[in-house]
Structure formats: structure tokens, C-alpha cells
Amino acid sequence: MRAFSQLLDGLVYTRSRNGKLDLIAHYMRTAPDPDRGWALAALTGNLDLNAVKASTIGAMARARTDPVLFEMSRDYVGDLAETVALLWPRAEGQAEEVDDATLTLSAIVDRLHAVSRASAPAVLAGMMDHLDASGRFALLKLATGGLRVGISARLAKTGFAQAFDLDVDEVEECWHALAPPYTDLFRWAEGKADRPDPAGTPFFRPFMLAHPLEAESVDLDHYAAEWKWDGIRVQIVGTGRETRLYSRAGDDITATFPDIAQAFRHHAVLDGELLVKGEFQGGEAASFNALQQRLGRKAVTARMMSDYPAFVRLYDILLDGENDLRALPWAQRRAALETTVPALDPDRFDISALIEAPDFETLAGIRAGARDASIEGVMLKRRDSPYVAGRKAALWYKWKRDPLTADCVMMYAQRGHGKRSSFYSDYTFGCWTQDGELLPVGKAYSGFSDEELKWLDRFVRTNTVNRFGPVREVEKSLVLEVAFDSIHDSKRHKSGLAMRFPRIARIRRDKPANEADTVAGLRRLVS
Template identity: 70%
Template structure:
């Protein structure tokens, strides 16, 4: 655990991407199997220890530390693992001498536990470790590292450390299980490159750069709508179908009817949406708010499936049967996609239409007029581009529609996590009703500079009216200009509205709170 805890400690305070790559790479090169494999599983979100739950950790520490002290400390620190690691008292009887805990020891022990046995075993481990190691253990156990390392960055570090191609690593990653012994055998020359044959694995998505308007011509690029769902890859190999999110997470259980309808061998790229009948979208698709009713559910009831029927709007084809089509130009893949899609269930799959625009000026006018609930903007794809992983300059561009704006009043604030744990950085804001009541319409935690964050934090601390656990209610005097992509009806919010991607674009100290926008005005922006 010492090496892993040192790695996490260094990564938390490291901002440089290249430095993070070196730290992870050096750790992987110096750490033996299977510890480094379990570390990679933790860094990439592939480690699941179901016996350890946040509620259990809270009960565990409150049995040894005054609950009020823990609550106040947790509120100040902003992270449960760090708070417990620092507050955990030394045992009354020192534990007997034992060999240092290794990462593989921890994973093997915690992975085999029942929920009833977990508290005692975890407490015994915490008794044997110092504060840094306790922090690493708790982060590992809960699966919530939050140290500024994405799965892609961790895989890039592995590839660089051993002289591998990161796309080749991504290609086989989801066909392997932790602690990834075949991967490290290949990396160190003891084995051949693993393959994804006959396994429904995830392939990295092709991504787009933000558009610079003067950089493209419609002679070279085709335009499609950018739909506002979640990007998915659907794979059918050897009689098995999997549905993957953009991060490579297997979301098949959340959308079983989509997976069941895809029985033709191949790999497709598309946008997962909910049919417009659920919440009134055009183009056959409802707003993202409707899709949220399905996300994250491991078991989906028949009622939910009927109320929010899912389908995939197809963008591209990577494999047809066993044939890899990624090297073909976009126009050839598009023809193959249209032919392939003709044999699929039309209730569950359709093809994203190409926008007919004679020139860029016409396309700009079409984009500006698009306020469909499910449209996020326009995609521009070079007609001769292959399908390549990641963002490659000059191939695909995204041209998101201009954001909407509203002046809202700050109502509540909460401390952030990690580097922001000392600042009030999560802000809930509202709009006025005709009766003069403020109702929350959104929550944002980005869009401001570091200096603006300090000012907002100072306002919260000096204008607090009430406290509700970690949440502070503030005087309703500060106006925030909020930018958002769209706004939708929502039964979950008292205002009946929910913003999509809200961010604070300006702090309006010049505007009186009573002149902020109204719920009725925002409702007119619902698409």
C-alpha cells in the first residue's frame, strides 16, 4: 500500500499532465504484478468492491470518533476518505507485527467480504496503516479516487512507460480483466499482443474539435445534427451484444431493449436517445431530461421502458461482421452504414440525417434556427476521413449552438471537493415567481475564474442566513448571469424546470436581485 499511497499523494498535488504521466509510468515500471494491475484498475474505474459502502464507513468512524467532530471535520475537509484517514485514532492495543499490506492483499481480502464482515476487517486494516495509506485504502475501497486522472490518461501513461501504442492498448482493454496480466506480459515482451477476437469489446471513439468558422468548406465536409443524448457504441460479437458509453462503461443493463434488438454482427457508433413521445421532442427524440430517467439504472422496470423508450440514432459503422471498416473514408462508411441499418429494427435504430445546405452561410442560418429539444448543434465531418480514435485536427468538428442566458439569484452554496474543498464553489440559483418567491432552477460549479471564486466564497461566508448540514442559505441579493444549452420541463424540481449544462458566465453585482429573470420567462425557452 505504501507505493500506491505515495502515488495518489503525488498525483493529488500535481497539475502538469506530463508530470502525471511520468509519475504513473514510473510506478507501473517499478511495481510488481499483480499490484500494478490492481492500481490500473483503480485509476481507470475498473475496480468494484461491493462490500464497502459510504454509509458503512461513516458508521465505522463514528464508532471511534465523536460524530459531531466527524461531521464538522467532514464539512470542512470536503472529502470523507481524507477526513476518516486523518481522524482515525490509534488502536488501544497495537496490532501484532505483520508483513506490510500490499495492494493485491487488500483487493483480495475486501473483494471476498460479505457486508456483515466488512466493517471489522476494514477497521483492522486501518489500524495497521498510517494516514496516507488509510487515505489510499479508503479511496481504493470506495472507487472514488477524484485525483485528476482520467482513464485515458492512465492508459496513456502505461503505453508510454512500455513503448506501446495507446490506441492498441485501448483496443484490447475491455477484453481483459484486472489485474491485466496478459497486458503486462505483452508490455514487457513475455507474451504476444492480446486480441479482441470473439469478444464484444469497446473501441475508442472518434472525437471532434470545436469549430473555427473559417476553417472548413462544405466542398470537403458533410454536416449532420449533433444530437443531445449520450454517445454510445453498440457491439455484437459471437452471439453477445454490449452497449458502451463514451467512457467505455458497459451500460447494457440500463437499456436492455436496445441490446436485445441488435443481433447482427458489427460495431456501430451513435447517440442514445429517448423517443419524442416521452417529452415532446421533434426529430423523433425527446430532451436529455427524458433520457436521464433511464441513466444509471441497473434494473429498468417495464413501466419505465414504456414511458421512456430508448433508441439509437446512428452516426457511423466501425465493423460490419468481422470486417474492420475504420480505414475507409467517411463517405464509404456512410454508404455501408445506411445499408447495414436497413436490416435493423426501425423502432430502435435510425440513421442521423445529413443536413442539406448549399454553402456555409446557409448552414449557419439552419444551425441558428435549431431549437429542437434534442439538438445540441452541428457536426462537420471531412468526407475522406477515416475513423480514428481520439481528436485529430482537421477531420471532425463540432459546432454547438449558441448558449441561452438568464439572470438568476444565488440561493444556496456548498463546498466543493478536492482542491476546492476549502471554498464554497457549488452554487444553486433561482428565478422569481409572480408571488415574489425564488424557486431553484439550476446548479453550477464552473464558469468563473479563481479570483471570482474567492469573491463568491467571501460573499457566501459573509451573507449566510441559515445552514443545513454542509449547505448554506445566503441572502438573496447576488445576481449571477447563467449560460445554459437548453431548459426542459422537470417534475423533480419545484420550479418545474431543469437547465442543461448551466455555467456561471458573469457575476452581476450591477443588477438588483428583484430585476432577475422569472420562472415564467424561463419557461418560454423550453424546447
């Protein structure tokens, strides 16, 4: 367990991507089986445990520590698991060391798999009494299913591939035919067996991705243009008997969108954008805000599917039956896709239309005028490009529309997580109503430098006027220029508005708060 907890500590406090990859690779090479398999499952979000509720851990801590001290410490640290791990008092006479003989990672996983909700507090307390602070932190993160250490599933797989000098795309292609603790995967990686064969299973293929367009223009004789839709990229994999949906990161999201999976009975692999139909747009795509109502749900009700009907706007075809089309030029794959789409359920699938423009200047004008709720820019695809995993130079480009901006007033702040747990780095901001009331319109935690973060943190600490648990209300005097991709109607917010991808563009120390933008002004930007 000590090696795994040290890995988590390293990942939390290492900023460099290459540094994180080195940590993962070293662990995968040196940890024993099946510990390293369970660690890989945890890092990729594939460790399915009987999650312990956060309230249970809080109750355990209050029973062993001064409740007031616990609340003050949690407020300062900002993370429940880290707070409890640091405060946890050892049982009387217990030495401060890790008992690796009984508390290996695999032994802990076995116990957590078997623990009931009623027995969880006693089992967790018993294990925590035999671990140091780092081990307790790792244990609590595993138990709650909240392993947030600043890496994606793709990065974890890349670290594994780096450890054994493998191609991460080959790892991806057999990943979904495997199950933790991935014994066959490690045997292949170490040259003891052939690569696991995913044939016959609806397995994931890595996506082809685009570079941001930085050139002043491209030749439309060589590139086709289509809209960049504002949903989530998905891959539909059908064997004719079973269908699965995968996100861009390779996560299986079939259970969240069963209506899509049930409507696809073909033997093919398609690439597209998952969207929700708009209630007042004749069945066209609604804003991302509507799609958010369904994202991340483990159980989807019939009412939810009816209120937010999902569909996929198709971009590409990778496989048609057993025929792998990825090596063909985009133009030939597009023709194959146009032949396939008419045979699909029209309520659930359509094709992303091409943008007709005689030259790049005309295309630029079309892009500039596009403010549809579900459009975030233009895609440019080289007509002779094969479908290759990852971002390959000069093949596909994404040309996102310019962001919108608004001057907003900081209203509330909250501490961040990980390396930001000691800083107030999450900011809620608002705009004025005609009656002079400030209403929240968004929340952002990115866009600023480390130096600006330190300045903002000092501002929050010296201008706090009220406290609501971990949230600080601040004096309404600081203006933030906020950039966002689009803004939409929202029933969840008092202002009636929700921003898409808000981030802090500038700190406007020069601007009085009463000159910030109004809710009415933002409403005119609604797509």
C-alpha cells in the same frame, strides 16, 4: 500500499494532465505485480468490490472519536473518507507506520473481496490501525468504490501506455478482452508476450472525435453536415452471438441499456448517439433530461424501459462482419451505413439525416434556427475522411449552437471535492416567480477562475443565513449570469425546469437581485 496511497495523493493535488500521466506511468513501471494491476483496475473503474456503505464508515468514526468533533470536521473537510482518515485514532500502543508485509494493495483487495457487510467494520478498523492517514484515505476510497481522483479511465490507460511506450489505442482495443489484475497486459507491455488477442469478443474500438469549429466557414463541397444530437455517444459492437454497448470513454454500459443490446443481432460495429424517444414528439428524440432518467443505473426495470424507451441514431459504421471499413472515406462508409440500417429494428435504430445546404451561409442560418430539445449543434465531416481514433485536424468539426444565458440569484452553496474541498464551489441558483418567490432552477460548479472562486467562497462565508448539514443558505443578494445549452421541463424541481450544462459565465456584482430573470422568462426558452 504506501506507493498506491502516494499515487492517489499525487493525482488529487496535481492539476497538470502531463503531471498526472507521469505519476501513473511511474507507478506502473515500478509497482510489483499484482498490485499495479489492481491499481489500474481501480483507476479505470473496473475494480468490482463488495462496496462498504458510507454509513458504516461514519458509524465506525463516531464509535472511535467524539461524534460532535467528527461532524464538525466532516463539515469542514467536505469528504467522508478524508475526514475519517485524518481523525482516525490509532489503537493504543500501535506505531504510526505502514505494515507493507501484510497490507499490500493486492492483500487489501483480497480482503475487501471476501468481506461481508456484517464483518466489514471490524476488518476495516483492523487495517486502518496499521496504516497512516494517506493509506487510510486510499483504503476507504477503495472500500466505498468512490475513487475520485480527477482522472478518467482514458487518462489512466494513457498513463499505462506512456509507461511502456505503447499506443493507447492498441491498449483500448484489447482492454475488454482482459480482466484485473491484467497479468497478460503487463506481460505484453514489458515485451514478455504478444499482445492479448481480443478476436471473437465484442471489444471496444476508440472513437473518432471532432475539433470545435474555429474557422469562419468551410467548403461544403468537401464537408457533409449533419445534426449534433444531444444524447450520449455510443458504440454498438455485435459479434452475431453477443452485443455490447460502450460509452465514449470505453465503459461497458450494456447492462444499463439491455433493450438496445437485445435488439441488435448483427455482426458489425456501429457508432451513434443514444437517445430517448419523446412522449409527445411522435417518437422523435426527447431532451437529455429524459435520457438522464436511465443513465448510471445498474439495474433497469421494465417500467423504466417502457417510460423512457431508448434508441440509437446512427452516425457511422466501423466494421461490417469481418470487413474493417475504417480506412474507407466517410462517403463510402455512409453508403454502407445506409445499406445496413434498413435491416435493423426501426424502433431501436435510425440514421442521422444529413443537412442539405447549398453553401455555408445557408447552413449557418439553419443552425441558428435550431432549438429542438435534442439538437446541440452541427457536425461537419470531411467527405474523404477515414475513421481514425481521437481528434485529427481538419477531418471532423463540431459547431455547437450558442449557449443561452440567464441572470440568476445564488441561493445555496456547498463545498467541492479534492482540491476544492476547502472552498464553497457548488452553487444552487434561482429565478423569481410572479409572486416574488425565488425558486431553484439549476446548480453549477464551473466557469469561474481561481480568483473568482476565492471571491465567491468569501461571499458565502460572510453571507450565510442558515445551515443544512454541509449546505449553506446565503443572503439572496448576488446575481450570477449562468450560461446553459438548453432548458427543459422537469418534474423533479419545484420550478418545473432543468438546465442542461449550466456554468457560471459572469459574477454580476453590478446587478440588484430583484432584477434577475423570472421563471416565466426561462419557461419561454424551453425546447
